[in-house]
Amino acid sequence: MTFHVIPKTALPDWVERLGKSHRVVGPRPLHGQFIFDEVTSAGELDLSYPTTVLPPKKYLLPQREELFTFRGRGGETRLADDGRPTVVLGVHTCDLHAIQLLDLVFAQGNRDQHYLSRRESVALVSIECLKPCTPHSFCKSMGTLGVIDGYDLHLTDLGEEYAVDVGTEKGQALLQGFASVREGTEADNRLFNRVMGEKWPRFPLRLDFDITELPSLLSTSYDSSLWEELGQRCLACGMCTNVCPTCYCFNVIDEVDFTLSAGKRSRVWDSCQLDRFATVAGGHNFRALQAARVRHRFFRKGKYQTDAYGLLGCVGCGRCAQVCLVHITPVDTWNELNRRRSVASASAVVKEAKA
Amino acid sequence: MITDLKSALGSPSIYLPTVATIADVRPISKMEKVFTVELPKGMSLNHKPGQFVEVSVFGVGEAPISISSSPSRSNGRFELCVRKAGDLTGALHTLAAGDRIGVRGPFGEGFPIERFRGKDMLFAPGGLGLAPLRSLINQVLDERGNFGRVIILYGARNPSELLFTDELAVWGKRQDVELLLTVDRADEAWKGNVGVITTLFSKIQIYPRNTVAFTVGPPVMYRFVIMECLAKGIAEGNIWVSLERRMKCGVGKCGHCQINHVYACQAGPAFPYSEIKHLGEAL
Numbered sequence: 001m002t003f004h005v006i007p008k009t010a011l012p013d014w015v016e017r018l019g020k021s022h023r024v025v026g027p028r029p030l031h032g033q034f035i036f037d038e039v040t041s042a043g044e045l046d047l048s049y050p051t052t053v054l055p056p057k058k059y060l061l062p063q064r065e066e067l068f069t070f071r072g073r074g075g076e077t078r079l080a081d082d083g084r085p086t087v088v089l090g091v092h093t094c095d096l097h098a099i100q101l102l103d104l105v106f107a108q109g110n111r112d113q114h115y116l117s118r119r120e121s122v123a124l125v126s127i128e129c130l131k132p133c134t135p136h137s138f139c140k141s142m143g144t145l146g147v148i149d150g151y152d153l154h155l156t157d158l159g160e161e162y163a164v165d166v167g168t169e170k171g172q173a174l175l176q177g178f179a180s181v182r183e184g185t186e187a188d189n190r191l192f193n194r195v196m197g198e199k200w201p202r203f204p205l206r207l208d209f210d211i212t213e214l215p216s217l218l219s220t221s222y223d224s225s226l227w228e229e230l231g232q233r234c235l236a237c238g239m240c241t242n243v244c245p246t247c248y249c250f251n252v253i254d255e256v257d258f259t260l261s262a263g264k265r266s267r268v269w270d271s272c273q274l275d276r277f278a279t280v281a282g283g284h285n286f287r288a289l290q291a292a293r294v295r296h297r298f299f300r301k302g303k304y305q306t307d308a309y310g311l312l313g314c315v316g317c318g319r320c321a322q323v324c325l326v327h328i329t330p331v332d333t334w335n336e337l338n339r340r341r342s343v344a345s346a347s348a349v350v351k352e353a354k355a
Numbered sequence: 356m357i358t359d360l361k362s363a364l365g366s367p368s369i370y371l372p373t374v375a376t377i378a379d380v381r382p383i384s385k386m387e388k389v390f391t392v393e394l395p396k397g398m399s400l401n402h403k404p405g406q407f408v409e410v411s412v413f414g415v416g417e418a419p420i421s422i423s424s425s426p427s428r429s430n431g432r433f434e435l436c437v438r439k440a441g442d443l444t445g446a447l448h449t450l451a452a453g454d455r456i457g458v459r460g461p462f463g464e465g466f467p468i469e470r471f472r473g474k475d476m477l478f479a480p481g482g483l484g485l486a487p488l489r490s491l492i493n494q495v496l497d498e499r500g501n502f503g504r505v506i507i508l509y510g511a512r513n514p515s516e517l518l519f520t521d522e523l524a525v526w527g528k529r530q531d532v533e534l535l536l537t538v539d540r541a542d543e544a545w546k547g548n549v550g551v552i553t554t555l556f557s558k559i560q561i562y563p564r565n566t567v568a569f570t571v572g573p574p575v576m577y578r579f580v581i582m583e584c585l586a587k588g589i590a591e592g593n594i595w596v597s598l599e600r601r602m603k604c605g606v607g608k609c610g611h612c613q614i615n616h617v618y619a620c621q622a623g624p625a626f627p628y629s630e631i632k633h634l635g636e637a638l
Contacts, residue, residue: 079371281440304615
């Protein structure tokens with residue numbers, strides 16, 4: 001492959017240059033964790049961060065996003081406009097896979113202009129993960145520990161320098177006129193291949209089965225007793241969906257100003273794990289049991305999204321596992337379903353043999 | 356030139372409603388009012404029976420409401436039969452003729468009426484379920500020659516909760532409509548059948564191979580009506596339901612109306628039983 005090289009010492013200069021034309025966003029430490037946040041200098045960034053509390057999704061689908069304003073019940077409406085050109089630096093490959101799913105969701109069928117216009121204004125600079133970020137991540141099992149596209153620029157840490165792969169013209173533009181960039185040499189290529197070759201064994205496979213089996217595993221596990229067991233444990237706090245890079249369910253709310261006649265309509269993140277998510281005005285709740293809500297979430301992550309979009313609904317980032325107060329995790333859940341299926345089919349074989 | 360409301364959708368935003376005017380408000384029971392809505396000049400809803408619209412009262416919010424009038428009687432206007440049940444419908448009930456609301460839609464797959472030509476039509480709405488089915492019933496009655504028998508079984512909790520009683524009276528007088536009513540609890544004046552809607556099924560004879568059944572009602576009702584239809588020998592693909600869900604966005608994104616993997620706002624809310632019987636969350 002051919003790639004460019006940026007010395008790490010040139011990062012401050014690059015961030016400053018980008019800042020002239022873009023809002024620059026990247027991982028920065030905060031209270032012992034990391035968040036994606038606006039930065040004004042490279043010194044605030046830490047591109048070797050483990051994971052962030054929230055995924056970079058918030059720049060495409062903000063927690064609270066104004067859709068339009070209105071004046072009076074006559075509804076003189078005006079569309080919100082917030083398309084600041086933004087560069088997101090240091091996106092991990094799991095989060096990049098998640099954004100690829102979101103892109104499909106909001107572009108297919110009815111096009112969601114709010115998401116798509118933000119997406120248009122955002123450039124993604126991803127970074128190769130060279131070692132596991134947290135004990136909770138399981139990207140290798142999910143096949144998200146690498147990317148072939150979806151980024152504008154992709155960085156790989158070569159020690160003193162970054163290898164830079166240009167994915168799009170938008171990415172190319174971010175390097176335009178930046179003197180510190182040079183073409184990769186044969187020696188760079190050898191180093192790149194060594195760095196990449198050494199990374200894979202560092203990551204554990206944490207699922208007991210191949211990821212391509214997940215949709216079929218779930219399709220035979222709908223009535224598993226595990227959902228009831230998880231439903232008993234689950235606190236219905238919604239933290240798992242709050243931190244998820246592929247969750248995009250939302251509610252829409254109106255807020256009025258002091259005149260009580262003008263105001264705005266916004267969409268806000270919602271969660272299928274909250275008890276009234278499927279409740280209609282008459283009071284009937286169409287997903288009243290927590291067990292059913294837990295099941296719905298794991299089916300969306302492991303089957304429904306794959307069936308609808310051909311991409312996984314879970315990218316193995318491990319954030320939900322990290323924040324869950326009662327230790328409900330995708331890895332444990334899917335491995336347990338797999339174990340119960342194996343036990344069930346083994347006992348069926350024994351029964352048949354006896355008969 | 357008349358433009359469809361749907362073509363206004365998506366420009367510049369799929370979430371931006373078109374502002375429409377309430378032309379008339381008519382209370383039809385203690386809890387329900389019928390709103391006649393007029394779209395801006397030159398715009399038509401062009402809906403199919405069984406579809407719904409997202410209705411906005413700016414400052415209060417937005418909610419899905421089924422369209423109660425038939426396309427055959429649209430004339431640039433459409434009707435919504437709304438029960439006062441939540442925030443949005445509560446606000447809607449305070450509005451009067453001349454007030455303005457926001458409308459998006461029509462959304463969802465309606466009933467594929469063209470597939471029912473020559474069929475005997477069996478309608479079994481319960482309570483407010485008549486609101487969405489009325490659109491299909493009146494469409495069928497306006498194309499009466501295209502259909503076989505028209506049988507309407509309608510039940511409500513008590514006589515005062517029967518909706519569209521003026522129309523029920525008209526349907527009851529027609530020679531080409533078989534109308535049977537029932538109430539769960541009678542009052543002194545009630546001389547008709549008493550019992551849940553399934554008690555009416557024993558009073559009708561049908562030819563199951565040529566019958567298509569339609570039922571909409573409170574959540575508890577569906578399985579019992581479907582069982583009656585199956586017992587009569589009606590095919591699973593000819594038993595149609597319309598499922599109530601919280602269709603917050605109407606465009607297949609927000610997730611609230613999902614029935615397992617199916618977005619009710621996109622694939623439904625009208626479904627044949629054969630398509631939903633495998634979905635654990637449907638009925």
